[in-house]
Amino acid sequence: MNSIRFCLIGTGRAGLLHARNLRDRLKGADLVAVCDSNPSTLNQCGDELDVDLRFADYREAVRHAEVDAVVIVTPTFLHREIACEAANQGKHVFLEKPMAISIDECLAINEAVKVNDVKLQIGFMRRFDESYLKAKELLDSGKLGRVMVIRSTGRGPGLPPPWIYNLEKSNGILAEVNSHDFDSIRWLADSEFTRVYAEAENFKCLDAKEEWPDFYDNAVATVRFTNGAIGTVNGTCPCHYGYDARMEILCENGVLVIGSIEQHGLTEVLCDGKVIGRAVKSWRNLFKDAYQSEMKHFIECINEDRQPRVSGVDGLKAVEVVVAANQSILKRQSIEIGERETV
Amino acid sequence: MNSIRFCLIGTGRAGLLHARNLRDRLKGADLVAVCDSNPSTLNQCGDELDVDLRFADYREAVRHAEVDAVVIVTPTFLHREIACEAANQGKHVFLEKPMAISIDECLAINEAVKVNDVKLQIGFMRRFDESYLKAKELLDSGKLGRVMVIRSTGRGPGLPPPWIYNLEKSNGILAEVNSHDFDSIRWLADSEFTRVYAEAENFKCLDAKEEWPDFYDNAVATVRFTNGAIGTVNGTCPCHYGYDARMEILCENGVLVIGSIEQHGLTEVLCDGKVIGRAVKSWRNLFKDAYQSEMKHFIECINEDRQPRVSGVDGLKAVEVVVAANQSILKRQSIEIGERETV
Amino acid sequence: MNSIRFCLIGTGRAGLLHARNLRDRLKGADLVAVCDSNPSTLNQCGDELDVDLRFADYREAVRHAEVDAVVIVTPTFLHREIACEAANQGKHVFLEKPMAISIDECLAINEAVKVNDVKLQIGFMRRFDESYLKAKELLDSGKLGRVMVIRSTGRGPGLPPPWIYNLEKSNGILAEVNSHDFDSIRWLADSEFTRVYAEAENFKCLDAKEEWPDFYDNAVATVRFTNGAIGTVNGTCPCHYGYDARMEILCENGVLVIGSIEQHGLTEVLCDGKVIGRAVKSWRNLFKDAYQSEMKHFIECINEDRQPRVSGVDGLKAVEVVVAANQSILKRQSIEIGERETV
Amino acid sequence: MNSIRFCLIGTGRAGLLHARNLRDRLKGADLVAVCDSNPSTLNQCGDELDVDLRFADYREAVRHAEVDAVVIVTPTFLHREIACEAANQGKHVFLEKPMAISIDECLAINEAVKVNDVKLQIGFMRRFDESYLKAKELLDSGKLGRVMVIRSTGRGPGLPPPWIYNLEKSNGILAEVNSHDFDSIRWLADSEFTRVYAEAENFKCLDAKEEWPDFYDNAVATVRFTNGAIGTVNGTCPCHYGYDARMEILCENGVLVIGSIEQHGLTEVLCDGKVIGRAVKSWRNLFKDAYQSEMKHFIECINEDRQPRVSGVDGLKAVEVVVAANQSILKRQSIEIGERETV
Incomplete structure (x- = not known):
């Protein structure tokens, strides 16, 4: 071949x-x-x-x-x-x-x-990471029961490039950083989005404030799935301490936790009693x-x-929920997401 | 004396x-x-x-x-x-x-x-727990900058007593279990609630479903504070694996994490490579x-x-946000919380 | 009564x-x-x-x-x-x-x-701590098989009081700090000491060096049990970062780990990527x-x-192994511990 | 080139x-x-x-x-x-x-x-692992003070191949599994071995017992360095729960901890309150x-x-301490290690 x-x-x-x-x-x-x-x-x-x-x-x-x-x-x-x-x-x-x-x-x-x-x-x-795959396998096995609440944290280091400031061009942080989170919760909840509500604020990108008042660097979105599960995504960029990708899947019979803030390896304990580790630095290492x-x-x-x-359907679904979340932020109300053709 | x-x-x-x-x-x-x-x-x-x-x-x-x-x-x-x-x-x-x-x-x-x-x-x-007090002290010191996103998880073991099924009488899980979370995020964010949105579902209390269709055993609430901070509370009851009270406070210059699912003490590692700890069992031990x-x-x-x-003002503020969250669940829309007299 | x-x-x-x-x-x-x-x-x-x-x-x-x-x-x-x-x-x-x-x-x-x-x-x-008791219960259940290697770390904060400098009067750190470790490994290994070897050094108590050349503030002792298990105890005092009591029991079918350096509760993650916790401070809290x-x-x-x-037999056995360990340090050779009357 | x-x-x-x-x-x-x-x-x-x-x-x-x-x-x-x-x-x-x-x-x-x-x-x-290198860097910086006690745990999965049973041909587990530990503690303590004492036992390789009575599958070795530091190495093979390589370096002003039993990634918490992670499986992943x-x-x-x-001097030093440790096991006494030509 x-x-x-x-x-x-x-x-x-x-x-x-x-x-x-x-x-x-x-x-x-x-x-x-x-x-x-x-x-x-x-x-x-x-x-x-x-x-x-x-x-x-x-x-x-x-x-x-x-x-x-x-x-x-x-x-x-x-x-x-x-x-x-x-x-x-x-x-x-x-x-x-x-x-x-x-x-x-x-x-x-x-x-x-x-x-x-x-x-x-x-x-x-x-979807190809060992921990996420193992979580999917456990969920599919049925032993944990239905997904009730699924929470994804996606925080990225590094200032957003300026073209992201224009939400019409970029869909903002929820798109550029948190597409992964939306796709992951949809995949793991094994269900489609039906409603989304989001709150957002620009805390740190002060230079963008005047020209791009709709730009936000922090957002919390809550989604509802057709199977009743509730999802929540927290997106932040820039995140100065590192790259923080964690997920928690609360099911009827237990909870799965993926990832951690800390990059395990070396811990330093000093005379003052401080126990010091290091945060995960980059997606390049975490998802190598x-x-x-x-x-x-x-x-x-x-x-x-x-x-x-x-597939392209998965890509579309992640775009759809982000677009609706951005509408929600502007309207301060929840947005319904209906069924639609995907091709 | x-x-x-x-x-x-x-x-x-x-x-x-x-x-x-x-x-x-x-x-x-x-x-x-x-x-x-x-x-x-x-x-x-x-x-x-x-x-x-x-x-x-x-x-x-x-x-x-x-x-x-x-x-x-x-x-x-x-x-x-x-x-x-x-x-x-x-x-x-x-x-x-x-x-x-x-x-x-x-x-x-x-x-x-x-x-x-x-x-x-x-x-x-x-508010009297050593970890929460230390977090408050760190936040007040200013070194972490403003609170951006504050997240509280409050999951309690044990079936809710039947009188909670009637939300008019109890305000439900968000009141009985998560009053603590709402009070804590308001205290730590050092700001007042201005808006709340919540999603909820009854996954496990099936016996309550027919008579009390509004009862929920899982909820995710998002609140907005007057200072711009975004809060999110996840409440669950019953939580079969234990008592899970955790908080995460994302600030401009770092993040504070309070609590953990695991009750540290003894870890068992078995031949099959499973590393087994135990979840925190009860608020009675955790907050003794x-x-x-x-x-x-x-x-x-x-x-x-x-x-x-x-004070009674703190008590009132926690009731107010819960009442609004319950309205939000029914109306599927966000609810504004204005200023008011508290005495 | x-x-x-x-x-x-x-x-x-x-x-x-x-x-x-x-x-x-x-x-x-x-x-x-x-x-x-x-x-x-x-x-x-x-x-x-x-x-x-x-x-x-x-x-x-x-x-x-x-x-x-x-x-x-x-x-x-x-x-x-x-x-x-x-x-x-x-x-x-x-x-x-x-x-x-x-x-x-x-x-x-x-x-x-x-x-x-x-x-x-x-x-x-x-012997009355919940984690140690749970470990004892697991070991007694037989599911872990025989104890192979049992390791205890006992490090205490605070300078030793001067009367400890005179080993004839005090038996030193191995007695004052590590009696607990020796008793715990004997209890959990469920066997008697037969041989001990120890290395020791005075690193930090420099004021004691001249008058008390035999005094040590760090020691590592290896013991052999009649049932073949190997024990090892590390004693340190003063330990500036806190009170560090941990034990690890390696068995044929797994390993038990008791305790941790870190006192879990609040974790602080800062802009520089440092993940900061706090060490356990005192035996008074840990074993309250x-x-x-x-x-x-x-x-x-x-x-x-x-x-x-x-009992007094347990007390005597812990004294006996410490006395032999101190002999070992002086002679730079292992010391056999025979059977004896205990009352 | x-x-x-x-x-x-x-x-x-x-x-x-x-x-x-x-x-x-x-x-x-x-x-x-x-x-x-x-x-x-x-x-x-x-x-x-x-x-x-x-x-x-x-x-x-x-x-x-x-x-x-x-x-x-x-x-x-x-x-x-x-x-x-x-x-x-x-x-x-x-x-x-x-x-x-x-x-x-x-x-x-x-x-x-x-x-x-x-x-x-x-x-x-x-010596090329990021965590070990960072530890070396911290030790070399002087901020932690002198190394007092350095402890290395080296446990490998998989039954030893039969040629290892003959200690004259293999030097046993301490050579095949724990050469890494001896080299690491010598490198990090930045000093030469002067004395070693070891205890060992065959707990699990029962088929080797009759023909190879000197073979051991568990050992604890204590070494003394010329600079006064005390080292201790625990070697085990087979280790059924996984590959367990950890090191702890106690210094005058703090302690460094490298590695952990658990391979962090996914944690599963079940209804019975068990918090379940997975042990590190293999050196191939850990040290990739x-x-x-x-x-x-x-x-x-x-x-x-x-x-x-x-270098070849490093290789020789690790062989030398292992050979002495094996003598110590047979003689039940400590063995002095002098200076020598290395080339």
């Missing part, structure tokens, strides 16, 4: 992580090309990865005969056009979260993927194996002509 | 805990009388505590010349009449949470206390010292003619 | 802890007298405890008709004479650890107790309930004419 | 781990050959790794012109002859722990390495990054003509 030939589109930090996995750690994949509209980052990335085929324009990239699949890690507002064009050129699409800015954009991507019969996978890598596993799965799905476990 | 002579009114488990503290562990207090409308529990309690003065009717108890103060641990719907009568008879009042069923009842109690110039303390013992401290404070306030740290 | 009337002999911190328990928290006990050769601490203690009967001379105390039992919490080198005299006067004896300085002294106490038919209990309160339970047991044993669970 | 061309000698589990790192994850290295005397494992390994150059005889491997360096992961008793022969052929040597069976063997290897001017690194990967880092270092040292951080 031939290796799948990948082009990375978007060469930021998350893009590089995928690129290194494709090049170094994944059998059946070759990283053959990189693409970025910024020439200097493009060349830096190409040099670092030792990839000669480089594109400034994604249209050329997705048309290139030696590219079988693309990994799209651009700002969200570019996802729709790149993903659709790639699909239309018959390329398989690995698309980072959030899937797109609007439901219509998600529908357009799903339509293009369907029409062109290519594979699409959304980058919800937590999950990033490899999700891409391994994508490669297998292409090779075996199977549907990826994380 | 003479000891304060106490009468316990209501001889259930929480009542006995207070009674034993008054009798055995608190200087300056004498437990001189017990009162319960149920003769058998009254006598059982009196015998166990070795207290001869026993009343079936609280009216007699609060009139007795040898009683200086009462500890009221009856069902909530009786709080108003007993507390007011005690105050009118010039007795100091230690009143278990929740303060009362309605805001009007709270106002009536505060009025009676004010008119008769007696002391009133509400049983929010978490806090129960003593709150009563010690009440005794000091009487002796030194000071206002107790947990 | 009449209350047992106690006299406290030795009014230091540990003495006061027992005294307060006897006075405030234990049914069936009255604290009727206190005794200390230092008049000012005697009166301070008597005033604080509101006890009028006060003795400067233990001989008078143990002869007083209103005293049924004594709690001896003096420096160890006084244990033998006080305990024997108390027994000879027909008083029951609660004796703090270590039992005495030498095996001969232990034998003398056991003889006096036997001849006078009084009760003797040694203050190994860990165990101190009450051991005395409750002693009272019951007197009332019901039963042998206390922690 | 050309890549270093490696030959793996010994294709067991640890060998494969190194091979995969060399092939997939390390720049500047090529895995060009594999060698194993067992033809079926040799070919299985060669196929899996996609390596065509295969040797049944290590003599041919080390002579091959396309091999620059070897990674030796054979049973210990073969280390000396393979390592010397490789050095004599001018190949750089990465040698798994323990370095060899005897001090004389270690000296022979060091001599061959010196004479032939090749690089030698011993596989003490813990350290295995890559040590090899990266070896490659750099070859390229830059530097001495590897873990």
Whole structure:
């Protein structure tokens, strides 16, 4: 079997992580090309990865005969056009979260993927993390009973890039940071969102306050699922102490807790009685194996002509709840989420 | 200085805990009388505590010349009449949470206390717990910056007593279990509630479903504070694995975490690689010292003619947010909480 | 049944802890007298405890008709004479650890107790701690198989009092701090010591170095049990970060871990990513309930004419292994411990 | 710069781990050959790794012109002859722990390495683990003061292979499992061993008892360092609950704790109040990054003509203390370790 030939589109930090996995750690994949509209980052990335085929324009990239699949890690507002064009050129699409800015954009991507019969996978890598998978397995076993309350904490270090300030362009922190949380609780609760309510505030990004009054850096969203389960997501960015991704799933017969603030390893106890550990620093370490596993799965799905476990429907559902949550914040009221076509 | 002579009114488990503290562990207090409308529990309690003065009717108890103060641990719907009568008879009042069923009842109690110039303390013992106090101290120090998101988990073991099924009589789980959480987040956020939204469901109390369709055994409430902070409370009862009281206070410059599911002490690691600890079982152990401290404070306030740290205003505010949360559950919309007179 | 009337002999911190328990928290006990050769601490203690009967001379105390039992919490080198005299006067004896300085002294106490038919209990309160008791129960159940390696860490805060510098008078840190560890591992391994080897060093008590070259503030002892189990004890005093009492029992089918450095309650996570907890500060908090339970047991044993669970044989065995460990340190070789008469 | 061309000698589990790192994850290295005397494992390994150059005889491997360096992961008793022969052929040597069976063997290897001017690194990967490195850095900073007591726990899952039963051939568990612990405490205490005492017992490998009465599956060794620090190592194999590598370094001004029994990730809390985590399963996961880092270092040292951080002297010192500990077990007495030539 031939290796799948990948082009990375978007060469930021998350893009590089995928690129290194494709090049170094994944059998059946070759990283053959990189693409970025910024020439200097493009060349830096190409040099670092030792990839000669480089594109400034994604249209050329997705048309290139030696590219079988693309990994799209651009700002969200570019996802729709790149993903659709790639699909239309018959390329398989690995698309980072959030899937797109609007439901219509998600529908357009799903339509293009369907029409062109290519594979699409959304980058919800937590579904491939060992702890989340074990939790899913325990929930599916039935021994814990029904999910009652599912709580996800998603706090990311690093200031949000300025393009996120414009919520119409980005859907804000709930989209950029907490898409993972919304997808995870939906997956683990095994049910669809029916209602969402959110509160939000901008505490720390003071430079954005005047121009972007709707921007928030902290939010708490409560969702209701069709099966009665109640979900709650807390999103924060920037989170100065580190990367804090935790989940708690309260069931009829027990509770599952995933993750911790602390990165276990070394504890220092000092004369003053302080017991000092270190917080988890980055998603890159915490989900290192999950990033490899999700891409391994994508490669297998292409090779075996199977549907990826994380589909364009999953991507759309996460966008839908975020859009509704943002409406809720503005209207200070809960927003109902009905059934809809997803392709 | 003479000891304060106490009468316990209501001889259930929480009542006995207070009674034993008054009798055995608190200087300056004498437990001189017990009162319960149920003769058998009254006598059982009196015998166990070795207290001869026993009343079936609280009216007699609060009139007795040898009683200086009462500890009221009856069902909530009786709080108003007993507390007011005690105050009118010039007795100091230690009143278990929740303060009362309605805001009007709270106002009536505060009025009676004010008119008769007696002391009133509400049983929010978490305010006297070492960890909560340390958290408050750290927050007040300013080094953590503003509170952004404050999250409280309050899950109690044991089936709710049937009188709680009727929300008009009890205000439900959010009142009976989570009054503590609402009071704690208001105290630690150092701000007043302005809006609340809640979702709730009855997952486990199936026998109550038909007659009491509004009853819920799980709830998630989101509150907004006047200072912008966002609070969230998860209440659950029954919680089969134990008593789970945790709080997390996310600030601009860090996060404080109070409590844990696990009761640390002994860990068992078995051949199959399972690492087994035990969950915290009961509020009686977890807050043992806090129960003593709150009563010690009440005794000091009487002796030194000071206002107790947990006042009738605090009691009223916790009732107000619970009443609004229950409205929110029924209306599926957020409820605004305005300013009001508290006495 | 009449209350047992106690006299406290030795009014230091540990003495006061027992005294307060006897006075405030234990049914069936009255604290009727206190005794200390230092008049000012005697009166301070008597005033604080509101006890009028006060003795400067233990001989008078143990002869007083209103005293049924004594709690001896003096420096160890006084244990033998006080305990024997108390027994000879027909008083029951609660004796703090270590039992005495030498095996001969232990034998003398056991003889006096036997001849006078009084009760003797040694203050190994860990045997009454909930976690240790649960561990004992699990070990006795057989499900973990045989004990293979049992490790106890005993580190105490606070500088050793100068009389401990003289090992002939005190047997050093291994006696004063680690008697608990030796007793606990013997109890949990359910076997007798047969050999001991120890290494020790004085790292921090520099003022003692010249006059007392044999004094050590850190020691590691390895013991062998008759059933083949291997024990190891690490003793340290002063331990500047707090009171660190932990035990680990490796069995054929698993491992039990008791205790932790950290006192769980509040965790603080700061901007720099430090996750900060606090170390356990004092044995007074850690074993608060165990101190009450051991005395409750002693009272019951007197009332019901039963042998206390922690006997003079247990006290002697802990002295014997410490004496041998100190020999080992000096000789730099292992010391065999044979069978012997214990009374 | 050309890549270093490696030959793996010994294709067991640890060998494969190194091979995969060399092939997939390390720049500047090529895995060009594999060698194993067992033809079926040799070919299985060669196929899996996609390596065509295969040797049944290590003599041919080390002579091959396309091999620059070897990674030796054979049973210990073969280390000396393979390592010397490789050095004599001018190949750089990465040698798994323990370095060899005897001090004389270690000296022979060091001599061959010196004479032939090749690089030698011993596989003490813990020195490259992030937590151990951070501990070393803290100790070196001086803020913790002198090391007083250093304790290492090393327990491995899986039955020992039968060749380990013969202590003359293997030096037993203390060598095969606990070489890491001895090296780590020596490195972190920053001092040399002067005395060792050990107790040991065979609890679980009952089939070995008759033929190999000296074999033990549990041991506790106490070592003394020239700087006064006291070390203690507990070794156990098999350890049925998992791989348990922890270290505790008590210093004058605090204590460092490395590692934990539990593999943090998912915690399950059940109705019966059990809080269930999972033990660390394998060194392959725990030290995954350290295995890559040590090899990266070896490659750099070859390229830059530097001495590897873990030298043949380090290997010899770990062998020396193990040999003395085994003597101690047999003689039931402590064994002095003097200074000696190491090359």
